[in-house]
Amino acid sequence: MTAHPSAPVEPQGVDTAAGHAPSASFEPLSPLGFLDRARDSFADRTAVVDGDRSFTYAELYDRVARLGGAITRIADGRPVAVIAPNSHVLLEAHFGVPWARVPLVAINTRLSAFEVANLVKHSESSVLIYDPSFAEIAAEVAKELPEVQLISSEDEYEALLASADPIPRPIVDELDVLSINYTSGTTGRPKGVMYHHRGAFLQAVGMMAHLGIGPDSGYLWTLPMFHCNGWTFPWAIVAAGGTQICLRKVDPSLIWEHLRSGAVTHMCGAPTVMSMIAFAREAEPMAHPVKLATGGAPPSPAILRDMDRLGFNVIHVYGLTEVYGPAVLCVWQSKWDDLPGDQRAKFKARQGVSNVVGTTARIVDLDGNDLPRDGESVGEILLRGNNVMLGYLRDPEATAQAFAGGWFHTGDLGVMHPDGYIELRDRSKDVIISGGENITSVEVEQVIADHPAVLEVAVVAMPHEKWGEVPAAFVTLKDGQDATESEIVDFVKSRLARYKAPGRVVFGHLPKTSTGKIQKFVLREEMWKGRERRIQ
């Protein structure tokens, strides 16, 4: 730290020259501190409910301190991977793994065994904690990576905690790596997004502030907790002293059971989750309003109307794995309350403004110049702030590319309205968001290209009623070879998570530029014609 040239006042009694050593007036920002505070202030309150089990904050603290002790002993200073549904185990890992000063790798539960092994390997994780429902995948990982220690989250995990010595919260550097979150692209070059303690602390407090989370809040886990560390909600709810209700699967009947109980005040989920809720047999207007943050695709006027009728206050958020989830949100202004429903929905479908800890969003042209705030000029969305990742794990090239010019390049295209609210118009050519999960076209293309009958292939997003988007594959077969649509689809399913399989396979020649580059925009155009936006 340096004093600026005109600094008129040198702080007394604080050794600023020594940097940021903890002192009475400097504590490294870390979401782990939230648990210390919750244990001190809300010891007897329910921290987590997971089926028949529930833990108070005192109990959660004890389990985390033990997990920290155990991980310190067994992890050899390397990351710890977890594959588990939304559960107390995955929640405990969000605190207990970094408690041992090693990063958490929360793995997408929809990936194939091949993909999981690839991520465990790439992250150099020494331990894989797995829910028994993933025993087969764990066995495959064990075959591939015999040096990785496997721990079943049932009996082995409980035995580990019981035998461990609890340790106090570690003093970290606030820029230490807290977790590694993989975006898609797992069959190609996996991109491990590194979160730091400072960013997660700030994003969590930001979520608490924007969504009004307090000690009486009940958060229902409909968003996958592995997804951007559950948008930092595992930490945000503990910051507020609220209760997290784990939901192992997105089951509309179960969701409505919890909603009817009155224990839920907040939840998050992709628009597909809203559809499931709104169209469920059990759907009926609730006695108390529930705030629901949705992202991944703009909510439609129809679903907003339905959710409104049921008593949901829908908050539209926007972000990517690289920015801890909701870096931008459609901060609602009461002057829009009295607009007719369709116009209200138009405002709500905007991605919005950067959250209070994020500070800055821009929309720029290809040369990096800011575009006019006219709601018409389309450019790339750039973000900057403390809730931007440290970089991609062991991939300085991809990191440098993402951070070109000192801004994080989202790859998403949008406009800025005159009032400063951003609206997405198109997405990075490579990303398909299906039911809230990212798929990159390249990972699907690489698998299809492996099929013996395939000469070349291009994958783009196509709109889908239920999932928002699904991949569409355009395939040219080798001369004299044959393959059907369902053969291609099954081939993808044998290698990748099922949700990555194309919703449609079109055979024929691919449109190319004069230099031989496939013109993907022509293929996208075909799939999206007649629509205003190229995202759903």
Next chain:
Amino acid sequence: MTAHPSAPVEPQGVDTAAGHAPSASFEPLSPLGFLDRARDSFADRTAVVDGDRSFTYAELYDRVARLGGAITRIADGRPVAVIAPNSHVLLEAHFGVPWARVPLVAINTRLSAFEVANLVKHSESSVLIYDPSFAEIAAEVAKELPEVQLISSEDEYEALLASADPIPRPIVDELDVLSINYTSGTTGRPKGVMYHHRGAFLQAVGMMAHLGIGPDSGYLWTLPMFHCNGWTFPWAIVAAGGTQICLRKVDPSLIWEHLRSGAVTHMCGAPTVMSMIAFAREAEPMAHPVKLATGGAPPSPAILRDMDRLGFNVIHVYGLTEVYGPAVLCVWQSKWDDLPGDQRAKFKARQGVSNVVGTTARIVDLDGNDLPRDGESVGEILLRGNNVMLGYLRDPEATAQAFAGGWFHTGDLGVMHPDGYIELRDRSKDVIISGGENITSVEVEQVIADHPAVLEVAVVAMPHEKWGEVPAAFVTLKDGQDATESEIVDFVKSRLARYKAPGRVVFGHLPKTSTGKIQKFVLREEMWKGRERRIQ
């Protein structure tokens, strides 16, 4: 910054070795950034209302950028002092002065000319911006300190802005001094509490989170803005994009006018402000609830009942100048809702738990050992965290004493209940809190001791119906000398702010220890007998 020994992962693409240079993923925390965001996101919304004037966020930004330009030109890199009622000028100074990378010194408007000059001198301020209502005081300062540039906040200030070149928000180090806030003790050794950008940013976001402040919030300025920088609300409301309504004096009729208008959602003030509101002729239940944060003394069951009936949601907070105001707050838990009124009031009278950005509070005995959480063991309250001051300006000795053992010593005595909530029982012997303002007994003692008839004097707090506490003076006269109670009171008023004058003067011998030390606790005992707590 240093990597910890077991660091398994070196961040890629982020030059952590270079420290904390701004980058796509690191921005120095500063409340000034809130104004950039508000200008970008809420340009047309009303930022501030001050009588007949009001400014949008675009306008506020422009005025601040100009003020920053002007201060850069004239302040010679030294602090800028402001003496003004709650007003757009003082609000602008909270952004515009640090915008020029110099600290703001917001001066207590109730001080005497002598005290004001003393603080301007001690802070080495180069400029004093004064509201015309303080013209006399400014003239006195000019006499005493001819080198200080005086700027009247009416015409001279507006001319300064009009002629200034606006400058962009500066890049600061987050531990740079943002402001200097003087606690009392001004006739002795003034204590200039140094706030930094990081602490103010965090405290402001914490206030936003705990009080649920959003873009539709209207904040009524009943707390003095000079008091701990208005508990960081000048920044917190901008962070949320809300509207600040300035109130130049705490006038119950004016307050009720604003409350009736429906524009107010939040306010802060000492319990005396609540009494004024509740007992005003205009008091009547409101259509919309208003959140009111109160501190300085625990609210009584009676006032809580009255405020509840009127529609106020009272949040009890606790803090000191040294911790940016409310470092601790009585986070309300719904399980207390159904208790009988008096028991509810007992819970609400607790000071509570540290706020979400503060992390840790302790109660310790004289040897610094933590006391049991039994609601009975009385010890000193210690605080630690990012919302603790950097230290006292140019007073390493007082700073070292306040930070003994790496914790900030509040000097306040309290108990911790089994649930982790703190309750104050007694206050530092030297501090009297009267109508929310601090008075130290020593400053009153020094003045009284100057009176020609006085041999020795001791000042302690005594309870007072309206102001909570007022000073009580115990005086021994010199042999053969005479003085009346009103002579002593008038003598104090001629030297100090009027509210520092004793409410009672008792003549006689002072109780002493065998070594001759005045036994203040005996005097306090006399004033407080029959009461459960020694604060009010």
